[in-house]
Amino acid sequence: MDVQTAYQKTIIFSTIKHLESNQTITDSNLPYVIHLSNVAMEILIASNNTAHFDLLYATQVALLHDTLEDTNTTFEELEREFGFEVAEGVSALTKNDNLPKEEKMLDSLNRISKQRKEVWAIKLADRITNLQKPPKSWDNLKRIKYREEAEIILEKLKGGNEYLENRLRTKIEEYEQYLD
Template sequence: MDVQTAYQKTIIFATIKHLENNQTITDSNLPYVIHLSNVAMEILIASNHTDNFDLNFAVQVALLHDTLEDTNTTFEELEIEFGLEIAKGVSALTKNSNLPKEEKMLDSLDRILKLRKEVWAIKLADRITNLQKPPKTWDNLKRRNYKAEAAIILEKLKGGNTYLENRFQTKIEEYEAYLD
């Protein structure tokens, strides 16, 4: 399947799943699919700057990356619809809800590190897109913790995708403007 067909099939699936929950981007009425497409856009651009990058795989995982965490989609459903490798990538990017909050991110990063570099790139792309203006409800401590967590993600995934690592570093620095 070509990348365009894979993108179209996957974005429709992800959009339907996120619409079932009426999920929007925090502090807006914008549909959640905008976040998903922004992550996929980061992946599309990164693929032009990365050798041996499986864009077809990466764009599908990017568009699906929040389906297990934020919708009623099951691993089995992803496996049937998109294949085992894509389901495993999405699963690694999903925080384990059974763990204490402070362990969730590191657990996910440990699982990501065991998979292909494209999955690493998706985590970087996801956080790049999230390092925008923080939600109005976040206090300064929450914003500082989010920035610190971003630095941990960057350190853990170093060597996964130079282009996205450089973009991520810049976004972390720019995020300083939102801290008191």
């Protein structure tokens, strides 16, 4: 399957799943597919700046990265539709709800670190995309913690994708404007 066909199949699947959950971008009426397509766009550009990058695989995982965490999609359903490796990548990017909140991110980063570098790239791209103007409902402490998490992501996934690491570093610096 070519990347364009995979992108179209995957974004339709993911959009339907997020619409079923009535998920929008935080504090907006914007459909969640905007976030997913932004993460995929980061991956598409990164692939042009990264040697030995499996764009087909990375595109699918990028567009699906929140389906297990935020929708009623199951691992088995992802495996049936997109294959075991894609489902495994999405699973690594999914926070474990059985853990205390303060352990979820590090647990996910540890699972990501055992995956292919494309999965590392997707986590970097996800945080790059999320380091836009923060939601109005976030107080300064939440914004500070979010930036600190971004720094942890950058440190833990160092060596995963130089292009996206540099982008994330820049976004972290730019995010300072939103802190009191």
